Amino acid sequence: MTTVLSLKGISKNYGRIQALKNVSFDVPAGSVFGILGPNGSGKTTLLGIILDILRPNAGSFELLGHPPSAEVRKGIGTLLETPNFYHYLSGERNLRIAAEIKGRGLNDIDTVLQKVNLHQRKTSKFNTYSLGMKQRLAIASTLLGDPNVLIFDEPTNGLDPVGIAEIRELIKKLAKEGKTIIMASHLLDEVEKVCTHVAILKKGELLASGHVDEVLVNEDIVEIAAADLEKLENTIQSINGYTHIKHAENGTLQLFYPMGSAKLEEVNQHCFNHGVVLTHLLFKKKSLETKFFELTGKDSDR
Amino acid sequence: MLHLLKIEWLKVKNYRTFWVLFILYLVSIVGANYLIHEVLQANLRDTIKKQPTDAFIRMMIGSPPYAFPLSWAMTAYVSSFLLIIPGFLTIILFTNEFTYKTHRQNLIDGLTRNQFISAKLLSIVTLSAISALTVGLTATGFGFFTGENPFGGNYARYLSLSFLQCLNYCVMALMLGTLFKRSGIALGVYFIYVVIFDNVLFQVLNKYIYNTGYFLPMESADNLIPLPLAEHLQNQFLDRRDISDILITCIAYILLWVFISFRKFKTDDL
Numbered sequence: 001m002t003t004v005l006s007l008k009g010i011s012k013n014y015g016r017i018q019a020l021k022n023v024s025f026d027v028p029a030g031s032v033f034g035i036l037g038p039n040g041s042g043k044t045t046l047l048g049i050i051l052d053i054l055r056p057n058a059g060s061f062e063l064l065g066h067p068p069s070a071e072v073r074k075g076i077g078t079l080l081e082t083p084n085f086y087h088y089l090s091g092e093r094n095l096r097i098a099a100e101i102k103g104r105g106l107n108d109i110d111t112v113l114q115k116v117n118l119h120q121r122k123t124s125k126f127n128t129y130s131l132g133m134k135q136r137l138a139i140a141s142t143l144l145g146d147p148n149v150l151i152f153d154e155p156t157n158g159l160d161p162v163g164i165a166e167i168r169e170l171i172k173k174l175a176k177e178g179k180t181i182i183m184a185s186h187l188l189d190e191v192e193k194v195c196t197h198v199a200i201l202k203k204g205e206l207l208a209s210g211h212v213d214e215v216l217v218n219e220d221i222v223e224i225a226a227a228d229l230e231k232l233e234n235t236i237q238s239i240n241g242y243t244h245i246k247h248a249e250n251g252t253l254q255l256f257y258p259m260g261s262a263k264l265e266e267v268n269q270h271c272f273n274h275g276v277v278l279t280h281l282l283f284k285k286k287s288l289e290t291k292f293f294e295l296t297g298k299d300s301d302r
Numbered sequence: 303m304l305h306l307l308k309i310e311w312l313k314v315k316n317y318r319t320f321w322v323l324f325i326l327y328l329v330s331i332v333g334a335n336y337l338i339h340e341v342l343q344a345n346l347r348d349t350i351k352k353q354p355t356d357a358f359i360r361m362m363i364g365s366p367p368y369a370f371p372l373s374w375a376m377t378a379y380v381s382s383f384l385l386i387i388p389g390f391l392t393i394i395l396f397t398n399e400f401t402y403k404t405h406r407q408n409l410i411d412g413l414t415r416n417q418f419i420s421a422k423l424l425s426i427v428t429l430s431a432i433s434a435l436t437v438g439l440t441a442t443g444f445g446f447f448t449g450e451n452p453f454g455g456n457y458a459r460y461l462s463l464s465f466l467q468c469l470n471y472c473v474m475a476l477m478l479g480t481l482f483k484r485s486g487i488a489l490g491v492y493f494i495y496v497v498i499f500d501n502v503l504f505q506v507l508n509k510y511i512y513n514t515g516y517f518l519p520m521e522s523a524d525n526l527i528p529l530p531l532a533e534h535l536q537n538q539f540l541d542r543r544d545i546s547d548i549l550i551t552c553i554a555y556i557l558l559w560v561f562i563s564f565r566k567f568k569t570d571d572l
Contacts, residue, residue: 048571051406051409051410052409052415053406053409053410053571053572054571054572055569055570055571069414070409070412070413070414070417071412073409073410073411073412074411074412078410078411080406080407080410081403082403084402084403084404084406084407085402085404085407086313086317086398086402086404087402088316088317088318088319089313089316089317090316093312093316096312097309097312097313097408098407098411100305100308100309100312101309101408101411101412101413102411102412103412141407141411
C-alpha cells in the first residue's frame with residue numbers, strides 16, 4: 001500500500017456556501033501530511049468527510065486502499081477539531097469507551113496516558129482538566145491500539161509552548177516509527193517543522209499539494225540600494241542568476257534567487273565594476289509565511 | 303448487540319445525573335401508587351364501615367383496587383402518569399452526545415451511524431423493561447399487602463402493555479433528540495406536546511371526529527391501560543373495550559419514531 005488516503009473530487013456545500021470545491025489529492029504512506037489553510041478554508045470539513053461525520057455533496061475517497069467504513073476507521077487514531085469526551089467521566093474511563101469501540105487498545109490506556117504526561121490525573125473527571133490536558137487526552141486517545149495512521153486536526157491547539165514542543169516531538173517520533181500522519185493546521189510554522197508533504201486550501205479550493213520543498217519553495221533575496229537607484233537598476237540587468245527584481249517599500253531593490261544560489265560578493269563586485277557603489281547590501285531568506293500569504297492571499301477567509 | 307450495550311453501560315455507569323433521576327423515577331412508581339392506594343383504600347374502608355350492608359357499591363367497584371388481580375391494572379395505570387420522566391432521561395442521554403460532540407468521537411473511533419443509534423435504542427428498551435419490571439414488583443407488593451385475594455391475574459398483559467407505553471414515550475423522546483439535537487428545545491417540545499398538545503388534540507378530535515383522538519401518539523399509549531375502576535364498570539354493563547386497534551396504533555408509532563430517528567441520524571451532517 002503506497003497511498004493511505006486518496007481523495008477524488010470532494011465537494012461540500014453548507015447551503016449556499018461552498019466549503020470544498022472539487023478537492024483531490026493523495027496522501028502517501030509514511031508521510032507527515034499537512035493540510036494547511038487559514039481559518040475557514042475547509043480543513044476540518046475535509047477531515048469530517050473522511051471520518052463520516054459530514055456527507056460530501058460530490059466526490060469519493062479511499063482510506064487505506066478501501067472504500068471508507070467503520071472498520072477502517074478503527075485502525076486510525078483521530079483528533080477532530082476539539083477533544084470530544086464525556087465531561088462527567090475520568091480521562092481513564094473516557095479512554096476505556098474509545099478502546100471498547102475500537103475493539104483494541106484496552107491494555108494501552110496506561111501507556112498512552114504516560115506518553116502524554118496525563119497519567120497522574122487519569123482518575124480526575126474530564127471537566128476538571130485544563131484546555132491543554134483535554135487536548136493531551138485527545139492525543140492519548142488517538143494512540144490507543146497503536147494505529148498506523150493518525151489524523152490530527154490542530155493538534156497543538158490550547159497547549160502552552162512546552163506542550164507544543166512535546167507534541168511536535170511526539171509527532172516526529174511517530175513519523176520515525178513509520179506511521180502516516182495527516183495533520184490539519186493554520187500554523188505554518190508547525191507544518192514547516194514537522195511535515196514532509198503539504199496540501200494548501202483556501203476557501204475550499206486546493207491551491208497546491210505535494211512535497212513540502214516543492215510546494216513551499218523558498219527563495220533567497222538580495223536587497224540592495226545605491227544613491228542613484230535608476231543607474232543601479234540598469235547596471236543590475238546584466239547580472240545572471242536571479243529570477244526577478246522587485247522595488248521594495250523601503251526604497252531598495254530586491255533580487256530573487258532560487259534557494260541557495262545567491263552570491264553577495266558577486267553582486268557587490270558587479271556593481272562596483274560598473275561604477276555603482278552600494279549603500280545597502282542585505283541577504284534575506286524568504287519566509288515561509290510570505291509564501292503562505294502569497295498562496296492564500298493576505299485576507300483571512302472567515 | 304451486547305457490545306453496543308456495554309459501550310452504553312460504560313457511558314452511564316458513572317453518570318450521577320442519570321442515576322439520581324432514574325432511581326427517583328423508580329421510587330416515584332412505588333410512591334405514586336402508595337398515594338393512590340391510601341386514598342382509595344381509605345375511601346373504601348369508610349364506605350364499608352358506614353354502610354356494611356351496601357353490597358351494591360362493593361359490586362360496582364369489585365374488589366379493592368390494589369387486590370389481585372386488579373392490582374396489575376391499577377399499578378400500571380397509575381404509573382403511566384410518570385412516563386414523561388423516562389422520556390426526559392432519554393432526551394438527556396441522547397442530546398448529551400451532541401452537546402459534548404461525543405457522538406462524533408464514537409463514529410470516528412469506529413462505530414457506524416447505525417450502531418450508534420441502535421445502541422441508544424437498546425438502552426431505551428432496557429430502560430423500559432426495568433420500568434415495567436418495577437411496575438410489576440410494585441403491583442405484586444401492593445397485591446400481597448392488600449391481602450384480599452391470592453396472587454393471580456393477567457400480569458403478563460399489563461407488564462407488556464406497561465413496557466410498550468414506556469417504549470412509546472422514550473422513542474418519541476429519542477426522535478425529538480435527533481431532530482433538535484439540543485437538550486433545551488427537545489425537552490421543551492417534548493414536555494409541551496406530551497402534557498398539553500396531545501391532550502388538547504385528544505379532546506378536539508374526539509369531539510369533532512368520532513373517537514379519532516385515541517389514535518394520537520401519546521393517547522394510543524395512554525389508553526392501552528385505562529382506569530381499571532372504569533374498566534370494571536364497563537365490563538359490568540358494556541362490551542369489553544377492544545384495545546387491539548389502539549395497540550396496533552401504539553406499535554405503529556413506535557416503529558415510525560424509530561424509523562425517523564434512524565433516518566435522520568444516518569443522513570445528517572453530525
